[in-house]
Amino acid sequence: MRVFGRSLPMLVLLLATAATATAANPASGKGGWKAGLAKVVITPERPMWMAGYASRTSPSEGTLHDLWAKALVLQDDQGSRSLLISLDLCGIDREFSIGVREEIAHRHGLPLDRIVLACSHTHTSPVVGSNLITMYPMDDEQRHRVASYTEILARTLVELAGEAMRNLIDVHLSHGQGKAGFAVNRRENDQNRADELRAELALKGPVDHDVPVLCLKTSDGTVKGVVFGYACHCTTLALNHFSGDYAGFAMIELEKAYPDAVALFVAGCGADQNPLPRRTVELAEKYGHELADAVKRTVKGHLRPVLGCLRSGYEEVDLAFAPIPDRAHWEAEAASDQFAVANRAKSFLERLDRGESLPETYPYPVQVWRLGGLTWIFLGGEVVVDYSLRIKRNLGPDTFVSSYCNDVMAYIPSLRVLQEGGYEGATAMIYYGQPGPWAEDVEDRIIAGLNRVLRASAGQE
Numbered sequence: 001m002r003v004f005g006r007s008l009p010m011l012v013l014l015l016a017t018a019a020t021a022t023a024a025n026p027a028s029g030k031g032g033w034k035a036g037l038a039k040v041v042i043t044p045e046r047p048m049w050m051a052g053y054a055s056r057t058s059p060s061e062g063t064l065h066d067l068w069a070k071a072l073v074l075q076d077d078q079g080s081r082s083l084l085i086s087l088d089l090c091g092i093d094r095e096f097s098i099g100v101r102e103e104i105a106h107r108h109g110l111p112l113d114r115i116v117l118a119c120s121h122t123h124t125s126p127v128v129g130s131n132l133i134t135m136y137p138m139d140d141e142q143r144h145r146v147a148s149y150t151e152i153l154a155r156t157l158v159e160l161a162g163e164a165m166r167n168l169i170d171v172h173l174s175h176g177q178g179k180a181g182f183a184v185n186r187r188e189n190d191q192n193r194a195d196e197l198r199a200e201l202a203l204k205g206p207v208d209h210d211v212p213v214l215c216l217k218t219s220d221g222t223v224k225g226v227v228f229g230y231a232c233h234c235t236t237l238a239l240n241h242f243s244g245d246y247a248g249f250a251m252i253e254l255e256k257a258y259p260d261a262v263a264l265f266v267a268g269c270g271a272d273q274n275p276l277p278r279r280t281v282e283l284a285e286k287y288g289h290e291l292a293d294a295v296k297r298t299v300k301g302h303l304r305p306v307l308g309c310l311r312s313g314y315e316e317v318d319l320a321f322a323p324i325p326d327r328a329h330w331e332a333e334a335a336s337d338q339f340a341v342a343n344r345a346k347s348f349l350e351r352l353d354r355g356e357s358l359p360e361t362y363p364y365p366v367q368v369w370r371l372g373g374l375t376w377i378f379l380g381g382e383v384v385v386d387y388s389l390r391i392k393r394n395l396g397p398d399t400f401v402s403s404y405c406n407d408v409m410a411y412i413p414s415l416r417v418l419q420e421g422g423y424e425g426a427t428a429m430i431y432y433g434q435p436g437p438w439a440e441d442v443e444d445r446i447i448a449g450l451n452r453v454l455r456a457s458a459g460q461e
């Protein structure tokens with residue numbers, strides 16, 4: 001792994017020289033906001049198994065562009081801090097995430113509700129920890145590489161957080177929403193006919209084309225950081241070369257446009273959305289450009305200041321699985337000729353042999369930051385678009401909804417998608433090694449948990 005090979009002092013640290021840039025920001029309270037940014041390459045140095053597709057039969061063969069971890073610390077005028085780390089990774093598991101967040105919390109005195117690890121869900125990134133582990137036909141050497149990469153990545157992220165904390169400078173904080181149109185509802189449309197359907201005005205199904213933007217500028221107007229999102233799978237590419245897919249290209253373009261800035265991508269509720277058409281590097285670059293362009297237009301013309309202070313909330317909601325089959329079911333599945341089906345069943349049988357039972361619920365993370373009047377919701381798992389549309393329909397435009405945050409344990413269907421079934425509603429649970437599908441109250445439980453966190457973060461509980 002390149003970054004780890006050349007050790008932590010090689011972290012690419014921005015803003016370190018800009019610490020004297022401004023005095024207080026009168027537009028955002030008594031002392032205004034401070035922000036600290038840092039970034040580090042996390043591209044593996046050795047060939048590794050790549051995450052996200054079951055169809056791969058061999059490890060990575062090179063790098064299209066580097067993968068990054070990027071950290072943003074925000075501090076309000078009361079000295080309250082929060083930390084966002086964006087990751088060019090397909091997903092992370094609960095054990096990895098809790099370990100990293102607890103270590104950061106311990107070292108820097110931040111509570112867990114102030115720390116977010118956000119995955120872009122790029123499918124041209126390495127496998128991390130046990131995320132989607134039943135999907136991959138890895139040999140022992142590849143398993144060892146995943147374990148080794150995961151361990152070093154955890155240490156790197158803790159160090160990265162510390163660097164961002166040390167880089168705090170005064171900033172003007174503002175937000176807005178742009179639009180980009182390349183996400184297509186993949187459940188409702190023939191993915192091979194996306195261009196034709198578009199030309200015929202015949203694309204179907206719900207989409208969320210918002211591009212939320214959080215912008216950090218110094219008092220002279222220099223853009224120092226930009227956080228942006230989009231609700232669409234990072235699956236333009238299926239190469240065996242590492243890349244951040246369209247989100248990676250967008251960040252590259254934005255960091256060229258704003259040479260003093262760090263650009264961080266945070267995925268939205270795009271679990272049932274694909275960038276279509278897809279599968280060429282040119283298309284990944286094109287979508288990256290469309291997204292970067294939406295961000296630049298928003299930064300140029302439609303930003304509102306973030307006034308007020310930082311508040312937060314976090315809860316792990318018990319999400320119930322549908323009734324779990326008995327041992328005979330898993331014994332039958334263990335004989336399946338489908339690799340992932342048999343793999344999941346065998347791991348469950350091993351647990352049952354050890355006298356353990358299979359879990360009936362999962363601790364699902366729901367997190368909220370309030371930055372003045374901006375409400376930013378961070379959901380775990382691969383969340384379908386129904387959630388962001390429902391949330392924004394109710395909370396209005398000063399709301400960002402991010403997904404793939406803190407723990408990517410499964411797809412998170414709405415009741416509609418659960419009842420329809422298919423990949424996002426049911427069968428993806430096999431690859432995530434969950435005894436699912438979720439029970440029919442999945443959406444109710446998440447919305448109820450989110451309501452509790454929203455009330456708590458508003459100081460109403």
Ligand SMILES: [Zn+2]
Pocket residue numbers: 121233271382
């Ligand atoms: Zn996915």
